[in-house]
Amino acid sequence: MSLGNTERQFGPVARALHWLSALLVVAAIGLIESHDFFEKGSSARSLTAILHMQAGALVLVLTLPRLFWRFTQVLPSITPPPPAWQNGLAHAMHFVFYALLLALPLSGIAMRQAHGDVVTLLGVSLPALIAPNDDLHETLESLHELMGNAMILLVLAHVAAAVVHHRIQRDDTLTRMLPPRR
Template sequence: MSSATYSPWMRRLHWIIALCVGIALLLIELKGWFPRGSATRRAVQWGHIQFGIAVLVLMAPRVLVRLRAATPPITPPSPPWQMVLSKLVHAALLLLTVGIPVLGVSMMFVSGKPWNLLGLALPTMTTPDSTLAHQLKEVHETCGNVLMWLAIAHVAAALYHHFVQRDDTLLRMAPGLRNRSR
């Protein structure tokens, strides 16, 4: 197997973003367990927003790091159809991890409801548009569900590569490994 891995920054950002996405998804699922208007429900919603904004903020350096560094080769190489599918899934994950938080921020902005980032008040439209906010919410939720299933497929594919195909796909992004390609 190859000893090439992604850069340490790429691996760190990958796993931090994966953790933030996972927590945001978990929080929004937990929100439904609490009564409307309750302090707990509002706190869970607040946490979802905080982790969603964190994903958006972290995606900027992740994209920059990704553009600067080449993708390490998979050893042994995967069949061409798997490489094409991998590129499509990664592109979709990238679009969703940027697009979903943008939709959420847009929804909060047009809703006119007060919201904040770690206590710092964020702007809202002076004339709220509840119809547009609802439409953005629907798209945000649908895309969130797509992201959840794509992330599950992404994890399943990594495990398939590791345990069935026995290549180094998973090891290239594994945390804690030194970049031995240098």
């Protein structure tokens, strides 16, 4: 069994990277959105923030091999082929996805470092690249939140598009990213 993509199907590596990234993005969103349910200074609130940061950092770690795999593998074709405008929109959406998968964790790391915090990934301290700076921290925090909201909208649009392709257009857009049926 090949690990790579074929003309008709994403391979197991592409599928694993996609679904693990999706799980981590949804976890990061869910954790930070649940953050405000807990009292300031509580251990539960701190834990949601820590887990959000770990999920985000893992997204960054996964995105690098994911990009490598994406650009070294064939892209399975969609059957029946969608209109050209849908292909263009899909490529634009994926470009923004990959940009956010990189920019969100990097801005989060920079934001925490500008706040003067030591940032860790699975217990390993990352090198401080930014000196504490309150103004920069506030700017990065606003940017991170804006990009996070854009990611939420993009995830919802991505899921909606997959459902439309599967249920209305009846093409294989969604099934290309699922394990092959036996």
